Amino acid sequence: MAAGTISDLVVAARGTSTTPSRSPYFVEASIDIAAAVAAKGSALEAGEIIQAITVPANTMIMTAGIEVTTAVDASSADAVISLGVTGLDVDRFVAGFEFDADDAPAGTYTTQADGSAPVVIGGTADTIDLELDSITTAPITGVLRVFAVLLDVDAQGGTADEVDRDQLA
8 A cells, every 4th residue: 555644643733822812832642653554554654644733724833843652663673754744844843753663762752853943834724744754664563742832823803992881881
């Protein structure tokens, strides 16, 4: 089966604010490699996209990263992933992270990609995605925690010209 996009594991971002004093908020998704393999129906391969976090329209992704919470199986080899927004910059936040068992035991965090910078999602929602860059022997187990810090940058709306109390006087 050819590489494609796995969207069965995506988690929607929560925590948007409608108050004028908006604050950044933290979101995370746990990506179970075994569940990704089951969703695809065959072994993962280079070029595979695994959607991790849905980002609402008009949101800035301030930063994002990956933590290995359960190391991938020992049989995997040369499994390399990136993290970003497919269609904009697939390796904006993490580029070329080797996550096989020898190189990334549980508790390993990724390093920010050179030149990583915030991304503003435009008028339509998008996703923060993992891309499998290359794999010699595909992993079949393991868990990756994808996390991001987001900020709602949508317009705050108009201000009231008059309020009910003005009409009561």
